Amino acid sequence: MIKKLIDEIVKKDAPIVVGLDPMLSYVPAFLLEERKEALGETPECAADAILEYNKKLIDAIYDLVPAVKPQVAMYEQFGIPGLKCYFDTLKYAKEKGLIVIADVKRGDIGSTSAAYATAHLGNIKIMNKEYRPFESDFATVNPYLGTDGVKPFVDVCNECDKGIFVLVKTSNPSSGEFQDRLIDGRPLYEHVADKVVEWGAASMDGTYSNVGAVVGATYPEQGERLRKLMPNTYILVPGYGAQGGKGKDLKHFFNKDGLGAIINSSRGIIAAYKQEAYSKYGERGFAEAAREAVLAMKKDIKENL
Amino acid sequence: MIKKLIDEIVKKDAPIVVGLDPMLSYVPAFLLEERKEALGETPECAADAILEYNKKLIDAIYDLVPAVKPQVAMYEQFGIPGLKCYFDTLKYAKEKGLIVIADVKRGDIGSTSAAYATAHLGNIKIMNKEYRPFESDFATVNPYLGTDGVKPFVDVCNECDKGIFVLVKTSNPSSGEFQDRLIDGRPLYEHVADKVVEWGAASMDGTYSNVGAVVGATYPEQGERLRKLMPNTYILVPGYGAQGGKGKDLKHFFNKDGLGAIINSSRGIIAAYKQEAYSKYGERGFAEAAREAVLAMKKDIKENL
Numbered sequence: 001m002i003k004k005l006i007d008e009i010v011k012k013d014a015p016i017v018v019g020l021d022p023m024l025s026y027v028p029a030f031l032l033e034e035r036k037e038a039l040g041e042t043p044e045c046a047a048d049a050i051l052e053y054n055k056k057l058i059d060a061i062y063d064l065v066p067a068v069k070p071q072v073a074m075y076e077q078f079g080i081p082g083l084k085c086y087f088d089t090l091k092y093a094k095e096k097g098l099i100v101i102a103d104v105k106r107g108d109i110g111s112t113s114a115a116y117a118t119a120h121l122g123n124i125k126i127m128n129k130e131y132r133p134f135e136s137d138f139a140t141v142n143p144y145l146g147t148d149g150v151k152p153f154v155d156v157c158n159e160c161d162k163g164i165f166v167l168v169k170t171s172n173p174s175s176g177e178f179q180d181r182l183i184d185g186r187p188l189y190e191h192v193a194d195k196v197v198e199w200g201a202a203s204m205d206g207t208y209s210n211v212g213a214v215v216g217a218t219y220p221e222q223g224e225r226l227r228k229l230m231p232n233t234y235i236l237v238p239g240y241g242a243q244g245g246k247g248k249d250l251k252h253f254f255n256k257d258g259l260g261a262i263i264n265s266s267r268g269i270i271a272a273y274k275q276e277a278y279s280k281y282g283e284r285g286f287a288e289a290a291r292e293a294v295l296a297m298k299k300d301i302k303e304n305l
Numbered sequence: 306m307i308k309k310l311i312d313e314i315v316k317k318d319a320p321i322v323v324g325l326d327p328m329l330s331y332v333p334a335f336l337l338e339e340r341k342e343a344l345g346e347t348p349e350c351a352a353d354a355i356l357e358y359n360k361k362l363i364d365a366i367y368d369l370v371p372a373v374k375p376q377v378a379m380y381e382q383f384g385i386p387g388l389k390c391y392f393d394t395l396k397y398a399k400e401k402g403l404i405v406i407a408d409v410k411r412g413d414i415g416s417t418s419a420a421y422a423t424a425h426l427g428n429i430k431i432m433n434k435e436y437r438p439f440e441s442d443f444a445t446v447n448p449y450l451g452t453d454g455v456k457p458f459v460d461v462c463n464e465c466d467k468g469i470f471v472l473v474k475t476s477n478p479s480s481g482e483f484q485d486r487l488i489d490g491r492p493l494y495e496h497v498a499d500k501v502v503e504w505g506a507a508s509m510d511g512t513y514s515n516v517g518a519v520v521g522a523t524y525p526e527q528g529e530r531l532r533k534l535m536p537n538t539y540i541l542v543p544g545y546g547a548q549g550g551k552g553k554d555l556k557h558f559f560n561k562d563g564l565g566a567i568i569n570s571s572r573g574i575i576a577a578y579k580q581e582a583y584s585k586y587g588e589r590g591f592a593e594a595a596r597e598a599v600l601a602m603k604k605d606i607k608e609n610l
Contacts, residue, residue, distance in 0.1 A: 080388060109543075118382040119382040127337065129346040142449055148478055172454060175451055192483065238414075
């Protein structure tokens with residue numbers, strides 16, 4: 001699957017993934033108002049408005065970027081209607097030819113991780129028939145439980161041609177609290193990186209592995225070091241834009257082949273219409289504003305590589 | 306909320322939580338067969354059979370134990386019908402007066418953890434109305450992202466009188482890979498325990514905190530040490546029974562007040578009918594077998610405290 005992602009990155013000349021993380025405050029008010037009469041002030045109303053928002057965003061950007069990354073928490077908070085919206089969003093993105101990175105950060109003991117891997121990357125067998133629970137191509141995975149919590153995901157990657165990105169050094173301010181602590185003179189995240197390389201060796205797909213890593217744009221020095229430690233690992237880089245990561249910080253996340261990293265932006269794209277720079281589009285032009293923001297991000301990354 | 310859990314533990318004289326982790330292989334075949342004609346070999350059929358299985362299990366044990374712990378992965382793997390079954394299972398357990406521990410192991414950057422906390426412990430506001438996305442009282446939380454990934458859960462605990470259990474030392478065989486590594490001479494899990502105490506101080510509810518910890522029954526020595534390190538922290542102890550933890554291993558997870566720990570068993574209870582010891586109940590007696598297994602577990606724990 002990583003090969004397919006790389007092909008799409010090269011084809012669209014964009015190492016960019018758009019995070020579909022629809023906080024209700026990002027959703028233009030008119031989308032909610034239009035549905036309020038029929039659906040009431042309900043989770044169903046919110047979910048339907050978010051689905052329309054996502055579809056219009058996807059329509060506006062699907063020819064520019066290889067992938068989208070829905071953050072499942074933003075859907076889970078609306079209960080079952082929210083998760084139905086998540087399901088429909090994945091389906092719509094796939095129909096538009098996009099690769100879907102499910103930002104689920106799952107991870108548990110072996111048998112439970114196997115169930116999560118089935119949910120997000122695999123097929124569930126019901127008696128004699130098989131179904132895909134959710135239509136995603138990659139999932140993000142939490143490594144705290146060690147190898148037996150990650151291996152079931154790697155197994156499904158191999159069975160179903162899928163991929164994962166394992167949390168190594170996250171983008172948030174307190175990520176260093178545990179991740180930066182020194183073990184035998186090296187930070188925990190480097191030990192996790194060693195394991196990512198080991199796990200990844202069991203699922204190579206061309207030059208890179210289906211087992212990738214998450215390293216935040218907000219930690220460029222650590223990114224440079226991790227790039228060298230994991231030469232065949234694709235790095236998913238969140239934290240660009242709204243979280244503070246800048247184009248000039250991204251250079252060292254890439255390998256000399258120009259590959260090896262894919263940069264995520266969520267708020268900076270999907271809520272671009274709220275920024276001064278895109279105010280001319282107004283609330284009803286949210287999708288065009290998102291398209292402009294993708295083009296600006298593309299330029300920013302190009303100029304800094 | 307921890308006070309409420311303790312009250313129920315004392316009232317029912319059972320520091321026991323039953324894990325509702327319905328692998329399809331645990332569900333008696335007749336429950337699937339009964340639905341196959343109407344629903345086909347579909348996720349809807351599986352979900353409906355699991356819901357019936359859960360309800361019958363709850364009916365058989367609700368007067369014996371204070372709480373159930375559904376593992377969401379086992380439902381997520383059936384897609385939307387599975388999550389609807391999860392929702393209905395929580396609702397049914399609440400109707401029967403049980404406390405629900407959502408075993409979701411979520412954790413992310415701050416804004417995303419806030420969404421997860423809303424989903425599993427809080428209320429979602431849609432314009433002027435509020436809804437509960439999922440009816441749970443506690444959630445399990447992964448600490449890898451540090452304080453800003455956990456704090457939103459603690460905030461919701463305080464706002465909505467709920468609780469969490471943070472992964473400290475997990476029950477699985479490879480949990481030591483990262484968790485046991487020494488930082489300044491102490492294993493990572495002890496550093497996590499220090500933070501659990503710190504986070505917990507902000508949500509005290511009587512003698513104990515609403516911020517609990519997960520420590521596997523499979524690591525009794527570490528449990529003893531962690532018990533002392535976190536005197537006011539309730540410990541959720543998985544790994545008893547099928548994973549290898551025994552009654553005699555549990556003693557040191559408890560404080561001298563006889564409180565401080567709640568032991569989970571999943572497979573050993575809900576699939577008891579598959580064990581030699583309960584074979585007389587047969588497949589159709591799965592609920593009675595579960596009840597017997599709870600009584601046996603209660604006895605085993607009592608004898609060893």
